[in-house]
Amino acid sequence: MSANVTGTTLRSMTHIPPPAEELRLLDTELRQLDARRALLLARRAWLVAALQPPPAPQAPRAPQAAAARRPETTAPGVQNVLLLLGGILLTVAAVAFTVVSWGHLGIAGRALVLGAVTLAALGAPVPLLRRGLRSTAESVAGLGLALTVLDAYALHEVALADTDGLGYAALASAVLATVWAAYGLALGALHRPAGQPADTTGAGQQPAGAGVRLPLRLPLPTAVATAQFPLLLWAAAAGAGAHAFTAALLVTAAFDTLVALRVPVKSVRVVAAVGAYGMGGWGTFAAGWLSWTASGPSAAARAAALLLLAAATAFAAAWHAPKPGVATGIALAGGLITVVGLGGVLRSSLPDDWTVPGYLACGVALLAVVRTRLAEPLRRGLAWASGCVQAVAVVWALPLVGITLLGPVGWAERAWSGSPATARDAVTLDVPWPPHAATAPLVLALVAGVLVVAVRASEWRQQALTCALTLSWATVLALPAALELPYAVGLLTQGLTTVAALACARPTQPQTPPLLLALLSSLGLAFLSLASEGATLTVLAALTVLFAAAARRPGLGPAAAPASLVYATALACAVGASFGWQPQQTALLVLVVPAGAALLAARLGGSSMTVPVEVTGAAAALPAIALTVTDPPMLALVLSLCGVIAAGTAIREDRRSVGYAAAALFVLATWVRLAAWNVGSPEAYTLPVTLPALLVGAVRRRKDMTVSSWAAYGPGLSVTLVPSLFTAWGDTHWLRPLLLGAAALLVVLVGARHRLQAPLVVGGTVLVLDALHELAPYLVQVVDALPRWVPPALAGLLLLALGATYEQRMRDARRVREVLGRMN
Structure with missing residues (x-):
């Protein structure tokens, strides 16, 4: 390169x-x-791999074998189990030594052995914690705590055997709780992390509500749990009474509450909270029972002091509770406890009739804190406590309201038997007067006033006013009976209550409670007036006019108008009874109500009152019918008049269907009249139904050609032909079978003429059955010359001739159609 x-x-x-x-x-x-660079990198990777030692050869493992060798528990879990078992075994050994082998050593040996072992067990956690063996230190510390209990037991057996066991147990539990708490705090101070400031709790400064991790978890919660017993054991040892024992429970609960609120260690707070709820609940129940069973003001005051201690503890807990919901619940409990305590003092000082008002006054007094600057959860909890007390008081007063409304129903069986002396006598015919219920109206009135004054929130204001109005109505309703006012005053009060409820009803809201309250009070007033003839006539007339006037107000008519008709019906019955009329004569007067309802409905047209008025008018006719059941002629007249009313209603375009009811009433009236005349022929009952039915069917088919003959004529033909056929089978005379056969033949001919299936089938069936079973023998008896087969044969020939003629005409029509077709 x-x-x-x-x-x-x-x-x-x-x-x-x-x-x-x-x-x-x-x-x-x-x-x-x-x-070149890629070549050099590949060579380097090969050299690195060649320089590494080869792995040891291993046999291939099945997945199941690998899974089988997987550890089934963690190392910390094994450690904790071993430490727990070791601590338990050492504790058992210590107990066995103390109980069994104690007597083999002298006093010095005993003290030396137990002291040395206890000090060793309590001191061992210090070096263990320094080495980081926290779990082992926890187990050894638990052994040390158990040894301190054995030390206390051994001390009692050796040196203090003559002392009282319960007293010594109380002192020992207090000492042990103190020693264990000091031991836990000392360990926390010794093993505080570097740079962390010391504190009085031994737990370190932590944010509110935060848990603190101590070197050992066991000593402090155990100390708090042991602290539950000293006061209780002391009270039992001293032979304290119920008040002292209850005080011990409540003081212990207060101590637990203080610990739960001030100590930041979570485990300690949990144990203290359990103790506070347990001891506090037990002590509060005991104090409440002492308050309820107190025989005088002094005993009630002592019980109240205990309950106020419990309430103060609850309020303190609610003030420092971390969650608003918990604070509200605890404040609710505290408010109820306060009411029980103060109300118990009032109960022991006042007559029995004032027990509930006394508790209610204490509950209402809780509302004084609603306008204060207390925390919102506390104010809400106290308000709920006051509401609970008021609700219980209202429930206590409800039986009196029920008796006032339902008690007068018993006058229905004792109508016009004489006016009672007082309003209480008028409502307690069949039910006893509730004990100590004289102050129930005061309770209802007080709660109503509280609802009006205290509930100011816009979302609850309307509901509060509605409840206040209902409670005020119940107060006025029950007041005459509670005060044992005269009977006439009770009638007047209930009548004015009805008028006031109707006056408060809003026309734009016809279903408001005032209208329902007016109906309920008017019903109770009507039954209450049955004690006297004059009162009955006056009250029913007044209620009829009152609800008729209320029906004129927009929105009240659908309920007020039917109520007026109901009371008018009752008034008609009362007037008839006052004049000494027979029931069937009174029925004619009662029919005035359905007639008036029909006329009123016709004038109302499409109003919302129309249907309720019509239904109530129809229901008002039922008493008239019931009054005439024992007099068939008058029953027939009443049914006819009801039919006339129904027919008049059917004249309206939107009530045509009522015509069927009118027809049914007319038929029933006819049947009753025939039965009154001892008419036994079924045709007299069926023909009045058949003829209108056939007429209606004909009109229906004329308007609607799709209606079948079965729907139009089937019912009308069957109503007469079928009963007559059954009667003809058992008739020994000749006229009925002959007329039935002639009628059936006529029906068949009409059906053939108009090509209607129903007349052909129904008439033909009746004709054949009548001819086969009855017609031929009775015609032979009439003419006495013709064989019995002649009439059926003649009828058959006639039908055959008609059939042949009909067939010939059909053939001629087909031929004409074919000729016309060829012409086209």
Whole structure:
């Protein structure tokens, strides 16, 4: 390559080529250099590979064998299992030594052995941690902690055997918890990373909510768990009463809460939180039971103090809770605990009727913090606590409202038996008065007022006002019975409540609760008025007029107009009973309501009230029919009048289908009248149906030629011919079979004349059956001269002649068509 370069250089020195030639020469030289470089790199790679030692030959392994030799656990897992088993075995050995072999040593030997082993176990983690053997140090420290328990036991057996066991256990648990906490903090201080400042917790300065990693995880959580027992054991040892024992639970829970909030070590916080919830829940339930069963203000005050301690602990936890949702829940619990405590004091000081109002007042008082500068989660939790108390109070008062509404239904069986003395007597005919319910209206009114005043948010304002209106209605409704006001005052109050509810109904929103409340209170008022004849007539008349007037307001008609018709129907029945009329006579008065409803619907046209008015009017006719069931002639008259009303409705273009109902009513009226006249011939019942049906069918086929004869004439023909045929089979006279056969023959002839299938099939079938079974023998009895086969034969010849004539005409028509075809 150097010779080529030298030659090129010499040539270039003696001869300078043109630029194009020079560029070509340079490209050639560069390509030669690249080829030489690739050759040298390949040679180098071969030499490197040749200098490396060859790998040892290995037999090929099956994939299954390789998988079988794969480790089934990790090295740290094996280490932890071995350390755990070792710690457990050493602890068992120590227990066995202390319990079994203790008596073989003297006092000095015992103290020397246990002290030495305990100090060795507690001191061993220090060098182990320095060597980085953290897991081994954890196991040895666990053994040391167990040995301290054995030391405490041994000390009691040797030197303090005469002391109380529970008291010694309380002291020992407190000492052990302190020693273990100090031990854990000391290890944390000794093995603090370089450059990290010391702190009082031994955990180092960490951000809020961050967990801290200690050299040993076991001592501090174990100390917190042991700290749950000293106060409880002390209370049990001292024979403390229920209040002292509950106080021990709540103080322990407060300590756990403080630890959970202040210590940044995650494991310690978890153990403390479990203790706080467990001990706090147990203590709160015990304190609540003490408050509920307190026999006087003093006992209730002591229970309230305990509950307030629990509430203060809950509020402190909520104030420092890291998450808003958790803070709201804890504040909700604290608010409820406060209500239970303060309400218990009021309950023990007031009569039983004021128990619920007392608790409710405490719940409402919680709303005072809503306008303060407390954190939003706390204010929200207290507001929810107040809402829960109010909801429970309303549920407690609901049975009284139900009795006020449903209790008067019992007057339906005791109508006009005499007015009761008080409104409470009027609503408690079949149900007892709830105990301590005299203050229920006050509870409902207080909650209604709170909803109006406290709920200001725009998204909840309308719902709050609706609930307040409903509660106010329930308050006024239940007040006369709660105060045992006179019966007349109860009627007047319920009537005014109905009027007020209707007045509050918005015309643009016909389904608002006021309209429903008005209907409910009016219904209860109607039943309540059944105690007296005068009250019944007055109330029903007033309700009829009231709802009729309300129906004139836009939007209220679809509900108010039917209500007016219902009360008008009840008023008609009451007027008939007041005049001493028979039920069938009263039915005629009741029919005024359906007639008026039909006229009103005709005037309303396409209004939204039309259908409800028509349906209610039709339903009002049912009582009239029911009143005349025992009097067939009057029942027939009532059915006829109902048919007239239905026929009048069918005159309207959009109600033509009601004509079928009118026809059915007329037929029913005819049948009832015939039954009243003791008419037994089926034709008297079927012909009034057959003739209109055939007429309607004919009109229908004239308007629509696609309607088949079966749809037009089949039902009408079957209604008469089939029942008459069945009757003719058992008839011993000759007239019915003869007339039936003649009618069937006429039907066949008409069907043949107009080429209708239904008349041919129905009439022919009836004619054949009548002729085969009945007609021939009875015709022989009439003429007494003709053989029995003559009438059927004559009918057959007539049909054959008609058929032949019909066939001849068809043949002639075909011939004419063929001639005309050839002409074309």
